[in-house]
Amino acid sequence: MKVSVLFSGGKDSSLSALLLEPFFEVELVTCNFGLLPTGEIAAKTAAELHFPHRTLSLDREILEKAYELLQRDGFPKSAINYIHERAVETLALDPAVKLIADGTRRDDRVPVLSISQIRSIEDRFGVQYFCPLKGYGKKVVDSLVGYYLSIEQGPSESTQKADYETELRELVRQRQGEEKIRQLFPVHFQSHVLSRKKFSLKKEENVFKNWKPS
């Protein structure tokens, strides 16, 4: 079973790919509007993780509509969710794509597809969409990330990432300047995955055997 995992180079989409790896043939897919080379940034991370990767060009009109939503709301929630839904639909249009996954976690608010949006996409495009981390809380995700991945973390302004926000911020920068970015986007900590720790998945080598969450 081949699964296309939407991939930003962040810890959630990277961990999702790792969790699926023993059971599926995983490819990583990064969406790009042509404003910044986010596909190349993500491709480097994908290579570090040893997964095949490709960049999916999204229609620039999707970014324009998201920009409008951002201006209307004054915060990016609807804009990011809008891009995400269109991104999943664009990927689902590929006849070779039958399974789509992403890094949505239990406590995520953005981007998140509602159950009716998911069912609509599954019905209209004949694909299955699923989220390996949807049932995982932050602590378990962080433990698995710490165990399997080397990451760098920093404020969203300075961390190199290939999520939907990256190019939306760039469009705001080009049209309205740096100051407007700070008004529209809350500063939050982003993670960027550097590489895979070379831990074996073999049970007997599991050094975390006696690990306890804090």
Added chain:
Amino acid sequence: MKVSVLFSGGKDSSLSALLLEPFFEVELVTCNFGLLPTGEIAAKTAAELHFPHRTLSLDREILEKAYELLQRDGFPKSAINYIHERAVETLALDPAVKLIADGTRRDDRVPVLSISQIRSIEDRFGVQYFCPLKGYGKKVVDSLVGYYLSIEQGPSESTQKADYETELRELVRQRQGEEKIRQLFPVHFQSHVLSRKKFSLKKEENVFKNWKPS
């Protein structure tokens, strides 16, 4: 990381254990009220799956309270959810248990813990609770089950299983007779796992490489 997976011998809890196996040290735990030998039924399935297994005795008062809820409502939803919440709490009381998982799927309605019930348990008991299948729809689950597990399916009356409903039905049978069971419990198809298909998890042997969901 050791994780205790609540285990009924059904396909969802079995598949959850399989998905966690490469990343955690898995133990299967079956809850029992002492009315029927559900622990032994589940232990056989666990042995077929090659996972360690234990039976957790639940307080009979939990079953009595569930019986009351069932009589009040006329259907088992609240009763089953009540048993599930108490079961997770009982397991969480064990100081050796830090991670608890179960087989809840995206489309499940019963038993399901709400996000506030989950957070309350995590805070009160210092454990993490998660659901590996929570982001998976029915078709992806069925595909994975068909690939990794041999199962038998049948109506809930006749299929040997070790879920919360089994002993609740038995209590109704003892006190109110067979006919009352049919009034209170909707007939639905249950799955019972027989064994593990001996497919390798190695990518190059993945015979499902070109599989497409129907």
